Amino acid sequence: MKFYFYRAFSEEGSSSSGFILASDEEELFRILERRGLYAYKLIPIPRLLGTLFYGGVKREDLIEFSKNMSIMIKAGISVIWALESLKEQTKNRAFKNALIDIIDLVKRGMSLSEAFSLYPHFFPPIFPYLIKGGEQTGRLDKVFEDIGNHLQRIEELKIVVQRALLYPIFATIASVGAILFWLIYVLPKVAFSMRDMGVNLPTVTLIMMGIGEFLKNYFWTLFIGFFLIFIGYTVVKDKSQIKTLKDKILLKLPVIKTLVFLRTMVIFSEQMRILLETGIPIDVTFERVKNAVENTVVKKAVEKAKESVLLGKRLSEALRETKIFPQMIINFVEVGERTGRLADQFSTLSEHYANKTQEYSLRLGKIIEPVIIGVIGLFFALVIVSLFIPVYEMISRIGMSL
CATH class of the missing domain: 1.20.1160 (Paired amphipathic helix 2 (pah2 repeat))
Structure with missing residues (x-):
């Protein structure tokens, strides 16, 4: 799909313009024609800019x-x-x-x-997949209800994670801003005043002054550099090799890996439940679930499990062979295979992992807070020490002269 900027006129002769998403120019003309518009100017635009201008849906x-x-x-x-x-x-x-x-x-x-x-x-892909099943069974109302409930659960998890991390992020930004202010503006003025009065500045003060001077002189260079890195990452992040590397790193990072894995298991279990309830064949279900899962490492595991199932292996055995899915999921699937109630088992798993994700997110926020306070406190201590050592030395000199 590509983004285009278009100018068009209607059958009444009025002119209009805007951004549109289409696979090619031929499809774009068809879309505009359905709206009663006829394009006379088309400009392809980069995907990043197209996303900003065209917008999306929350x-x-x-x-x-x-x-x-x-x-x-x-x-x-x-x-x-x-x-x-x-x-x-x-x-x-x-x-x-x-x-x-x-x-x-x-x-x-x-x-x-x-x-x-x-x-x-x-x-998202879940819409056409489930709606197709609803069209076949005549239960479109149930399908749309399932889609709404599924999206709501994912949104609730996202909100819980955001709330848990909101305070640590805000505290970090505020503290870093305060440290930069002291390094760039307060410390140099006090230190230069002390030096003019003949006070020898200690090493820690000189180091902190050097850091402040560097940040002051190269602030915009650093800002533009980080901004370009961010833009570059945004452009290449969806390339297969970059995305695979990123997902592997996320599954190995301390603390973060647990949150990523729990959230992925929620999506996997929830998608399996919905698709199995709709009556979609297991091989098609796996393909849909693979597309819904965001982490490429888990995607490959789902693909491997699908291939094993197509070769005649039981679902529980196929999941075990991937060495990605936890034993709890495998045990529940085994029970579901014996009882013929796989969808119910995945429903229980989805609820379990959703609760675990919420609990871990809240606990993660409480763990991060003291760590951030400790790190920021250490930097503040260095700034204060570098500020007060020369002041103390100056006071000592004045006392000795008296």
Whole structure:
């Protein structure tokens, strides 16, 4: 998919412009034509800029959209009518345009799942996969309800993690700002005054002054350098080799690896539950789950498990061979295989790992706080020592002269 900036005119002759996401120019012309627009100027733009200008849809909006679709379909309202109603309610221009296209495609005879699949920028893979199952079973209301509940659980986990880390991050930023202020502005003034009065500055003071001088002289160079590194990382982070390396590092970092792994197990278990309940074949289920899991190391494990299952091995045995999935998941899957209730087992696992993720996130925040306080306190102590040693020496000299 590529981003384009377009200028177009309508059948009435009015002009309009904007950003649009399409696989190629031919598809772009079709999308605009469905909106009653005819493009006369197209400019391809980089993906990063396109994302900034084109926008997206928040997970909270998708949750509300899914639950509203479920309620309306359950009430007997047709899919097109429900989509029309939600299109009018949304304030997100790009999302509204996507719904306009989806409605038009469905009216022309395209299935709802296929129409949703044309907009991966807005709807994650779980939408078309589950909607297709709902179309086959006639339970679209249940499918949209499941999608809404799934997205809500993921969003709640995200909020818990953010809240747990919010205070440590804020404390770090505030403390670093205070240290920089003392290093760059306060310490040099006091130290130079002491030196002018004939006080010999100790080594620790000279070192801290050197650090402050370096930061003052090269602040913008460092800022631009870090900004360019960030932009570069944003551009290359999705390349397979870079992403694999990053995911491997995340699964080995102390403290962080547990949080990453728990969250990944939540997504894996939740996706397995939903897809199995929909009645999707196990091989297709594995393919969908692999696409939903973010960590490439776990993706490869899911792919390996899928291949083993296709060769005739039991699911529990296939998961064990990957040496990635914990024994608890394997045990629950074995029970599910014996009882024929795999979806229920994955539902229990999903809830268990969601609770574990929340507990660990809260505990992680409490662990990080004293560590940050200790590290920041050490830096403050160095700044204060480098400031007060010359002051103390000056006072001693004055006392001796008296």
